[in-house]
Amino acid sequence: MASDRIPQQMKAQVLTEYSQPYTLKDLSVPELASDNDILIKVDAAGVRDIEVAIMVDADQSQQYCHTDAVLAAGQMKPNPPKFPHVGSHEFAGTVVKTSSSSDKTCPVGTRVGVPGRGYHICGTCFECKDPNNDYAGYSNFCGKGLSNGLSKDGGFAEYAVVDARQVALLPDAMSAANAAPLMCAGVTIYRALKRCRLSAGQRVGIMGCGGGLGHLGLQFAEAMGLKTTGVDAADGPLKLANSLSLKNVRVVDARSTKADALVKEIGEQDGVEDRPNMGLDAVIILPESQASFEYGCSILKNHGLCVVVSFPEGGFNVSARDLVFRDISVVGTLLGTNSDLQEMVSFASKHNIKAISKTYSLAKLNELVDEYNKGEGGKLVVDMAL
Structure with missing residues (x-):
């Protein structure tokens, strides 16, 4: 043998x-x-x-x-x-x-x-x-x-x-x-997308979309038929994410596009006028910054799901208002x-x-x-x- x-x-x-x-x-x-x-x-x-x-x-x-x-x-x-x-x-x-x-x-x-x-x-x-x-x-x-x-x-x-x-x-x-x-980046982001429990046509966000996991996630989400918003805040990763030229993916620079403005644009695309129903159905958090976590939660619609992949030493501060008044759910995933x-x-x-x-x-x-x-x-x- x-x-x-x-x-x-x-x-x-x-x-x-x-x-x-x-x-x-x-x-x-x-x-x-x-x-x-x-x-x-x-x-x-x-x-x-x-x-x-x-x-x-x-x-x-x-x-x-x-x-x-x-x-x-x-x-x-x-x-x-x-x-x-x-x-x-x-x-x-x-x-x-x-x-x-x-x-x-x-x-x-x-x-x-x-x-x-x-x-x-x-x-x-x-x-x-x-x-x-x-x-x-x-x-x-x-x-x-x-x-x-x-x-x-x-x-x-x-x-x-x-x-x-x-x-x-x-x-x-x-x-x-x-x-x-x-074998790690691929299966991790694939599993995170599965945890989102979305059907074709629904909206997902990927925070850190130009990194190793993120740019694979954009491709998986596209193949799953999801409407995808990729978010990053660095020139190199943003350039890489945009180079994929995916049909149903929009790449956003968080440095120049505020969360509220992005939510409003998504609402206009979906023909929705009331804020609770504007935004994404789910978002995946790949970066380890609190700012990234807050941005991701902010672009969720009410009852949305936040899937956390990263694990900073100090953890993330979660808004009780998001959990209670917006019914946002937060879950983690590992491989x-x-x-x-x-x-x-x-x-x-x-x-x-x-x-x-x-x-x-x-x-x-x-x-x-x-x-x-x-x-x-x-x-x-x-x-x-x-």
């Missing part, structure tokens, strides 16, 4: 301490550790804020999300990374070795996409015992499970061991470089199940949804990080073929 060409050593980009660049090193190819493990040859790996922020000090990393600041400060709980550490929690590759159980679902040669969560779950907690799980005794929400690229080594290496129950099977037409960004992941991959393939990305070789990972810090939006991907 293994390829004959698996080497003993591999190249990997390694962190040896916080606030330092990656170092390209030779490491041993990891071994399978359970019946559900598979060894994959990594073909592409996406980079997220977490991998960038771990390289800078805690004060600098406040520009990223709270997870990143915590990780950068060495306070990631409950499973902080151990050095030397291999990052990337969204990657794709080809199966080269299987165990007795994993060979049935992911035989050698299978192309798979790999998200972060769900490695070596406990199998006994209430999450794992949920009868609605995709696999009996397995939940990627298990609190004791490890996460690729965070609490265990991830995809910035030529080989990685992952759980066969954790992966998505990739369509032949989807390249690894296109698949990698979908999704393995069936959500596979559904998202199929949907993205069918509708040709792709991340706008730049690719780098594994050896140039630190150059990728420098590019990330420019804040231009989109995704950055390590392509092992380069």
